Amino acid sequence: MNRFAVLQLSGCAGCEVSLLNADAWVDRYKLVYMPLVISAYDVPEVDVLLVSGGVRNDEDLYNLRRAVRHAGQVVAVGTCAISGGVASLGDRDAVRELFIAEEGRRHVPRLLPRCHPIDAFVEVDRYLPGCPPTPELFMAILFDLPDFKPSRIVCQECGRKKLKDMRPGHLLGFQRGEVLPDVCLINQGYLCIGSSTRGGCRAPCPRAGHPCVGCRGPSDALIEKESSAWFESIGRVFATLTDVPPEEVEAGLRSPQLALFLFQFSDYADASGVGSRDGHPRPKEKVL
Ligand code: SF4
Numbered sequence: 511m512n513r514f515a516v517l518q519l520s521g522c523a524g525c526e527v528s529l530l531n532a533d534a535w536v537d538r539y540k541l542v543y544m545p546l547v548i549s550a551y552d553v554p555e556v557d558v559l560l561v562s563g564g565v566r567n568d569e570d571l572y573n574l575r576r577a578v579r580h581a582g583q584v585v586a587v588g589t590c591a592i593s594g595g596v597a598s599l600g601d602r603d604a605v606r607e608l609f610i611a612e613e614g615r616r617h618v619p620r621l622l623p624r625c626h627p628i629d630a631f632v633e634v635d636r637y638l639p640g641c642p643p644t645p646e647l648f649m650a651i652l653f654d655l656p657d658f659k660p661s662r663i664v665c666q667e668c669g670r671k672k673l674k675d676m677r678p679g680h681l682l683g684f685q686r687g688e689v690l691p692d693v694c695l696i697n698q699g700y701l702c703i704g705s706s707t708r709g710g711c712r713a714p715c716p717r718a719g720h721p722c723v724g725c726r727g728p729s730d731a732l733i734e735k736e737s738s739a740w741f742e743s744i745g746r747v748f749a750t751l752t753d754v755p756p757e758e759v760e761a762g763l764r765s766p767q768l769a770l771f772l773f774q775f776s777d778y779a780d781a782s783g784v785g786s787r788d789g790h791p792r793p794k795e796k797v798l
């Protein structure tokens with residue numbers, strides 16, 4: 511059976527959803543790699559490599575160059591892979607001029623110089639952090655469910671046990687190798703930040719063996735503090751459970767894998783880093 515892979519670069523995953531909606535290939539092709547639905551660390555050797563999304567950053571470029579080495583055929587799929595797609599419009603001077611300058615096209619939005627959170631401009635009543643928030647969290651905020659009480663931190667929802675006598679000397683990185691059930695991922699050398707992350711999600715990631723990357727943001731204990739308090743808090747947890755050198759932990763925390771969510775841990779207290787919020791902190795009482 512022919513084998514194929516889907517490499518997803520910067521795009522929206524619409525191509526992948528379309529492919530999954532078409533099932534005619536199921537009997538003739540074996541799908542061996544597609545991060546949206548199949549866990550695999552590398553693109554294996556394949557007959558056909560479908561590439562969706564554009565090359566927007568150096569990781570895209572690295573992944574693309576690596577993946578094509580083992581592919582019989584490379585197929586550029588969709589607008590983003592072929593011409594950059596929506597994400598590239600801001601890069602194209604001619605398109606920008608067209609969008610920004612044409613007076614008659616009032617339905618075309620003008621680009622702001624940078625992206626802002628909404629509370630840079632309007633008063634927000636509640637905050638629902640998560641990437642994405644789980645369906646249960648949506649229900650809780652919409653219907654103000656009286657019996658829904660998020661745990662203080664993700665660890666309380668995780669169910670894995672922290673052990674004092676299983677002390678890794680170094681970090682393993684993200685999602686590498688076998689993961690023991692029931693044992694805290696930190697004891698197994700993974701950089702899990704559930705101990706400082708607010709609960710409420712029911713810990714789907716560590717329960718499944720993937721370190722929590724903190725998408726729910728800071729716990730109430732850290733929400734009004736500077737990011738240094740967060741670094742110290744994680745450092746204490748690692749010092750208690752591991753022999754990993756503190757500088758290795760700190761380097762891991764500052765790695766690209768955590769970059770997407772890391773900034774949240776100081777956003778609530780320190781408005782200067784987030785758009786133009788002009789010093790309005792986000793009170794923890796408003797955060798679910
Ligand atoms: S650190 Fe991670 S794996 Fe360990 S108990 Fe907390 S959430 Fe679970």
Ligand code: SF4
Nearest residue numbers: 711715722723725726
């Ligand atoms: S990354 Fe952490 S906070 Fe986000 S859903 Fe997973 S376990 Fe919950």
